[in-house]
Amino acid sequence: MTVQINITPKGRMSLPADIRRRLGLTDGGAIYLDETDDGVVLRTAAQAVARAQALAKRYTGDNPDSSVQAFLAGRREDNGE
Template identity: 30%
Template sequence: MASQSVKIDADGTLVIPADFRRELGLSAGDTVMVELAEDGLRVRSLSAAVRAAQAIVRSFAPTDRSLADELIAERRSEAERE
C-alpha cells in the first residue's frame, strides 16, 4: 500500500494527496468516512463505506427469501388495517 507524509494544520485539516483522491474517486466537497482503527486512522469514500455496510448486512440476510418483498407485503397489510 502506498503511503505519503502529510501535515495536519492548526485547524486539524489533513490534506489527502491528489493521487490518493483520484484513486478513491474523490472531488472537492465530497464526504468521506473517517474511522479510528487499532493501528491508525482509516479514510474511505462514502460509497466504499456504504458498500462495506451493505456487505455486512448481506452476510446476515437470508438467501432463500426476499426481505424487501416481505417488508412491502407487511406494509400493505398494515395499510389495509388502517
C-alpha cells in the same frame, strides 16, 4: 501504501492529488473515518456504502424477509398492531 499527511493546527489535512484522482474525489467529496484498534481507516462514500451492504448481506443473506419493511411489519405484528 503508506503516505504521510500533515494536519494543520486547525485540524485540516490534504490528500495528495494522485490519491484523490484514484478515489474519484477530484471535485471534492466526503471521506468517512473509522477509528479501529489498529488506527484509522478512511473510506469514500461509495466504499462506506459497499462495506455496509457487504456487512448486511453477511447477516441477512438473500432472505427476502430481511428488508426494513419486513422487519417493521414483523414488529407491528408482534405488538398487535
